[in-house]
Amino acid sequence: MMMFMTCTERPMPRRRPGALRAEQSPRIAWSLPPDRIHGLSIRTSVAIDQVERLSGDYYLYPGATDRALRRYRAFLQPPGRRPLYPQDSECSCRGCSFDDVRHARDVLEEVVRQLPSRPHAELQQRVRALDARYMERTLPDPFAVQRQSRSDSWWRRRLAGGREAG
Numbered sequence: 001m002m003m004f005m006t007c008t009e010r011p012m013p014r015r016r017p018g019a020l021r022a023e024q025s026p027r028i029a030w031s032l033p034p035d036r037i038h039g040l041s042i043r044t045s046v047a048i049d050q051v052e053r054l055s056g057d058y059y060l061y062p063g064a065t066d067r068a069l070r071r072y073r074a075f076l077q078p079p080g081r082r083p084l085y086p087q088d089s090e091c092s093c094r095g096c097s098f099d100d101v102r103h104a105r106d107v108l109e110e111v112v113r114q115l116p117s118r119p120h121a122e123l124q125q126r127v128r129a130l131d132a133r134y135m136e137r138t139l140p141d142p143f144a145v146q147r148q149s150r151s152d153s154w155w156r157r158r159l160a161g162g163r164e165a166g
């Protein structure tokens with residue numbers, strides 16, 4: 001794990017015990033309503049908020065899905081057809097990890113996996129539209145299995161490094 005002095009976040013995974021999570025769950029929906037995530041229905045935004053709040057995953061916190069979607073869109077933003085290259089983040093905390101667009105895609109995958117049917121379908125549809133652009137704008141990495149520790153995810157089998165904007 002690399003950590004830069006400029007980052008004050010402590011990349012320490014925290015896991016709440018299951019008993020505590022179960023105890024909290026009935027009240028969560030009636031606490032502060034979450035902001036609607038751009039491009040998603042309020043119903044799906046609420047479901048995502050629940051997943052984030054109940055998650056014991058350090059990287060899946062309230063607001064993480066919104067951030068992941070914004071990050072994924074921003075990566076794909078540059079106009080033109082020049083290839084884009086994901087980059088490693090310099091710090092593994094849950095804030096800086098988003099510097100690596102592949103982390104944003106990891107977060108989206110996990111949220112989609114945990115959502116119930118309708119919100120699941122809605123978020124999955126948005127993510128797949130971005131995936132199609134990601135496939136167009138990135139290049140396959142034939143050595144991903146040797147180079148990437150998590151090459152089981154297809155979005156990690158794309159050429160990385162260099163400058164993001166190509």
Ligand SMILES: [Zn+2]
Nearest residue numbers: 007091093096
């Ligand atoms: Zn950091």
